Amino acid sequence: MKEILYIQAGSQANYAGTHFWNTQESYFTYGEEEDAEVSHGISFREGLNQKGEPTFCPRLLVFDRKAQFGTLSQANALFGVDEAAEEEQILWSGNPVEYKQEPVQKSRYQTDMEELDPDAGSASSAVQLADVRYWSDFNRMYYLPRTVQKVPDIPEWEDSEGNWTTGNETFTRYDEDTGLMEGPLRLFLEECETIQGIQLMHDTATFGSFVNSFLTSLRDDFVKLPLLSWPLLSDTTPSFHIGDDRRGIRKIINDALALRSLSELSSMTIPIQSPTTWTDELCSNTYMQASVCHSVRATFHSKFSHLDDISDFCAQLSWRSALPFAELGGQTQFGRRDVTRGFSHAGITSYNEWIYRSGVDASVISSSFPAFFSSAETWLPNTPPMVSLRPASTSVFSSIGVTSGTAGFFSDYAELLEDWTRRKISVENAGIDVDELGDLANDLWTLHDNAGGETYGGSDTDVRGEDEE
Incomplete structure (x- = not known):
């Protein structure tokens, strides 16, 4: 079956x-298996x-702070009783004084689904921002039940980005x-x-550090298990002028630290910078982030994918480089995997002509979208104002590649960390000291060199290649 275990944190x-x-x-078709476009x-x-x-539930572990769930x-309705009801079973015979927090009210979207509203999820009931x-x-x-992993909340006076x-x-x-590790994780894997x-x-x-320890423990027992990671980086990048802002x-x-950790523990890592830092206005929102990532991830369980699994995916991207990092888009490309979704015949023809001219050996996956789109309000001639229309489809193109731009990505971090080391910037509450900061910078320079950047020659040397200027 070639199952996948998913982890979100x-x-x-x-x-x-x-x-x-x-x-x-x-x-889900809830009919004949051959009608489905994916292998569920x-x-x-x-x-x-x-x-x-019989039930079908995601093979998934979900981590977050308890208050964020x-x-x-x-x-839920399929498994177990309500947690609040269990808490009412008090074993003490005294007279307790209870202080209960108001339960979180369900969203309108969820309420509509429970009432079997045929329009649940449509414009009339969809969650508004x-x-x-x-x-x-x-x-x-x-x-x-074992999917939901509620990590204890932190005190209000502590920063969650810790x-x-x-x-x-x-x-x-x-x-x-x-x-x-010996319970939910192992049970999912052994099934x-x-x-x-x-x-x-x-x-x-x-x-970042929670996952670092998780993966370190995982690798103790599953050394060769392929792991494809999508780290979502913070909203601060080395190109931002942050001065001495501690946060x-x-x-x-x-x-x-997370990138260094993943270079050792992950088979292939595709860092995703915060949409707030993207310069392309078309893509600078969280919806495009989810769509692009989903398009690539969906190919692993498509019946029409000729690339069989995560191992093949990672091998294809890294065949010319030992560096386990790739990126969305990029510059000079050493390997690439493209995903087209919802392209018309003319669009596919144009894409094929472009890929032929590029000269890059790219693997192309075509995958469809389900009818899962928000309605949009627009003006139409000779109709009442603001008619709601739901688009039938849209086109999405996602490209994952190992490129020369990755070297510049690592050197940006390394240069900034080196600067802080020289100036002995306070890294209080970051979890490392200034000496460790220098070691981290050196490790990132090594990743830079492995990504095809010019050999690092010292802090006063411009280490970027021509493609990165």
Whole structure:
């Protein structure tokens, strides 16, 4: 079957992940298997609920702070009783004084679905941006209880984009308290017939060090298991002028530490910078981020994909480079994988002509979209004003490549870290000291060199190649 285990950690990753799983749910035909466009067993686990009824639930571990889950709990209509009801079973015989927090109210979107509103999810009931409080507000899926992993909240006076050492310690305590690695994780993996690998998406600012410890523990038992990671970097980049802003410094350091960690623990890493830092107006929003990432991820469980699994995907991208990093778009390309979705015949013809002229050996995957689009209000002639229309389809092109631009990506971080080391900038609460900051900069220079950048010749030397100027 070549199953995939998915892992999401952090609110931004779970926003994107919720879009991904909603879309996967919309592919279900609930009829003959040959009618489906995807192999559901790759991403979904088939099992029985408490009533003995067959169910399909995502093969997924979801991590976030407890307060960020909203109404999503380990118990749901398919599995278990309500958590609040369990809490009412007090074993003490005295007279307790209870102080209960108001339960989170369900979103309108969720309420409509529960009432079996045929228009649930359409323009009349879809979640509006102003109404979104949590990533679970527009969730359409039922999850296994072990999917939901609620990490304890941090005190209000602490910054959620935190200390690298503290995040590692948080994972150790969480694993000891919940039996995560020997319980939910191992059970998911052992249920698979022939697992092809893990797909990971996480916020580096809030869960970078937590995931670092998670993957380190994972590699103790599963050394060769393919792992494709999508780290969502913070909203601060080396190109920003952050001066001596401690919060900005900590974000940069967390991102750099996460990238170094993934270079050792992941088979292939595709860093995604925050949409707020993107310069292309067309793509500078979270919707395009989710769409682009989903388009690439969806090919692994498509019936029409001729690239079989995560291992092949990683091997194709790294055949000319040992560096386990790729990027969306890029400059001079050494290997590329393209995904087209919803292209017309004319669009496919134009694409084929372009790919022929480029001379790059690219693997092309064609994949369809389900009917899963928001309605748009527009003016039409001879009709009442502001008629709602739902587009039938749209076209999306995603390209993942190993390129020369990756070298410049690492040198930007390395140069800034070197500058802070020389000036002995305070890295208080970042989880490392100034000496470790210098070691981190050297490691990033090594990644820069492995990515095809010019050999590092010292802090006063321009190390960028012609493609990066």
